[in-house]
Amino acid sequence: MTGMTIAAELAEQVTRALADATDVATLRAVESGAFPAEAWAALDGLGLAAALVAEDHGGAGLGFQDAMPLIEALGRAGAPVPLAEAIAASALLAAAGITPPEGTLTFAAAGARVPCARHALHVALADGATVALYAAGALRIEPGTNIGREPRDTVAVTGAPVAQGTLPNAWGSEAALLLTALIRAAQIAGAMQAALALAVEHANTRKQFGRPIGRFQAIQQQLAVFAAESSAVSVAAAAAARAADQRGLANAAFEIGCAKITAGEAAARGAAIAHQVLAAMGITEEHALHHYTRRLWAWRDEGGSERFWSARIGQAAQQGGALWPFLTSRDEESAA
Numbered sequence: 001m002t003g004m005t006i007a008a009e010l011a012e013q014v015t016r017a018l019a020d021a022t023d024v025a026t027l028r029a030v031e032s033g034a035f036p037a038e039a040w041a042a043l044d045g046l047g048l049a050a051a052l053v054a055e056d057h058g059g060a061g062l063g064f065q066d067a068m069p070l071i072e073a074l075g076r077a078g079a080p081v082p083l084a085e086a087i088a089a090s091a092l093l094a095a096a097g098i099t100p101p102e103g104t105l106t107f108a109a110a111g112a113r114v115p116c117a118r119h120a121l122h123v124a125l126a127d128g129a130t131v132a133l134y135a136a137g138a139l140r141i142e143p144g145t146n147i148g149r150e151p152r153d154t155v156a157v158t159g160a161p162v163a164q165g166t167l168p169n170a171w172g173s174e175a176a177l178l179l180t181a182l183i184r185a186a187q188i189a190g191a192m193q194a195a196l197a198l199a200v201e202h203a204n205t206r207k208q209f210g211r212p213i214g215r216f217q218a219i220q221q222q223l224a225v226f227a228a229e230s231s232a233v234s235v236a237a238a239a240a241a242r243a244a245d246q247r248g249l250a251n252a253a254f255e256i257g258c259a260k261i262t263a264g265e266a267a268a269r270g271a272a273i274a275h276q277v278l279a280a281m282g283i284t285e286e287h288a289l290h291h292y293t294r295r296l297w298a299w300r301d302e303g304g305s306e307r308f309w310s311a312r313i314g315q316a317a318q319q320g321g322a323l324w325p326f327l328t329s330r331d332e333e334s335a336a
Contacts, residue, residue, distance in 0.1 A: 006062065010048065011069035017042040018077040027078045027291040031149035035119045040081045040104065048083060052091035053100060059090070064241035068186050072234065075190020078291055079150070082106050082116040084187060088179040089124040095175070096131040096165030108155075109176035117141050117153035122162070125155075126176035132161040148291075148298035172250025179249070181260040181303030182240055188263040188299050189233040192270045195292045196226050199277040219277060226273045229266035236262040243330075254316055254330065257309035264306040267296035 018039055020026075026036055051067050053059025071084045082104065089107035090100035103121040108114040110127035117123055118141050123134050138159030146152045167175055200223060203214030213219050240259035243252035271293040275282045282289035300306070317323055 007066045007069040010051065010062075010066070011073040013046055014043065014048070014070055014073040014083070015076070017046065018073075018080065024286060024288045024291065026080055027288070028285070030078075030080050031145075031291070033118075033143070033151070035116075036080050040083075043081060043083050044103070049086040049090050049105065050100065051087050053094040057094050057099065059094065059100075063245040064182065065238060065245050068234075068238050068241045071183050071186035072190035072193070072237075075187035075192075075295075076194045078191065078194070078288075078295060079187055082119070084183045085115050088183055092126060092131055092167070092171075092175060092179060093124050093133060093163075093165075095171050096167050098131065098133055098163045098165045101133070101162070107176060107179075109180075112176075113144060113146075113152040114155050115153075116151045117155050118143050118151055123155060125157075126167075128173040129167040129171070129175070130164065131167060131175075132164045134159070134161050138162075146298040146302070148295040150295065150298065170248030170250060172248075172253075174253070175249055177303060178244075178253060178256050179303075181256050181309070182237070182244065184299040184303045185233065185237040185240065185256075185259040185263040188267050188296055189230065189237055191292045191295050191299070192226075192230040192233060192266065195270060195274045195289060195296070196223070196230050198282075198289050198292070199223060199226065199274045202278050202281070213277070222273045222276065226270050229270050233259075233263045233266045254313060257304070257313045260304055261306045261309050261313070264300040267300050271296050 020039070030036060047060070048070065050059035051062050051070065052064065053061070055061035067087060071087070074084050085106040086104070089105045092107055093100045101122045104116070104119055105122050105124065106114055106116050106120045107124040107126065110125045114123055117139065121136055123136065123139060125132050125134065134157065138157065138161070140156040140158050142154040144152050144154055172178070200214070203219050203223060204212050206213050214223070236259040240252060240255040243255035274289055274293060278287070278289055281287055317326055
């Protein structure tokens with residue numbers, strides 16, 4: 001199969017596996033601290049956590065670009081399980097020469113809050129280029145949440161790591177930050193697709209003045225803007241993933257930062273439009289929309305906000321000399 005065929009098939013597998021775990025009741029339960037064990041078991045049985053791990057280390061040997069549709073599919077489902085984190089953590093561990101463990105797995109930069117640490121059997125912590133794998137029993141976990149009410153826990157190391165390794169130069173000393181930015185950009189793309197679908201459905205069924213509100217030009221224009229923003233995020237995340245495959249994660253920081261800025265700005269516009277279209281209905285506890293838009297707002301900051309990445313990209317562009325040659329040379333490197 002071609003790379004795109006594999007990517008589409010993986011995304012379809014995720015969608016099927018999460019078909020019964022994407023309803024409002026499940027997302028509400030996750031936000032209350034429950035862990036959807038059945039959904040995790042269905043995904044874990046597919047071996048998707050090892051998608052980015054080389055075949056000679058027991059993984060699928062896929063590239064970042066192949067994994068983007070899979071992670072988008074998680075975003076469309078509201079990311080009820082930490083599969084994106086497990087994929088990134090497994091890749092991080094394998095790059096550092098550590099065999100990824102089975103079961104629930106998550107990661108973070110040392111000192112940062114850890115997604116779903118309370119539910120994980122193992123946690124990978126990256127301190128610069130040093131990666132350490134800890135069993136849950138070697139950590140003291142203080143539960144916390146982001147504004148999407150997803151588990152974001154503070155951990156303190158209380159025991160020795162199961163294993164420890166060093167990342168190669170191609171991954172760099174900011175691998176945890178770059179991985180987080182990349183997967184959050186892809187998840188934002190997926191969550192925007194879900195929010196857009198809800199907004200379009202509402203516009204086609206809600207009637208005012210005797211006709212669906214989707215017939216009004218103002219609503220159509222807003223939804224068209226939303227669709228364009230959603231597509232832009234998918235393209236930006238795919239371009240960043242392609243750069244990571246071709247030049248290594250560390251040398252794709254510019255593209256990853258651009259994707260994260262695009263995702264963050266699009267998330268703000270898309271969430272605003274969705275809530276304008278649905279009005280008060282979108283914030284009722286029984287409706288799915290706010291579960292997605294709260295995640296959009298939370299994921300904007302995780303892995304670096306627009307302000308953070310704009311500053312970094314501006315510095316990189318200044319150091320690169322004239323802007324146009326800097327941009328086109330990077331494109332030529334990606335095409336080579």
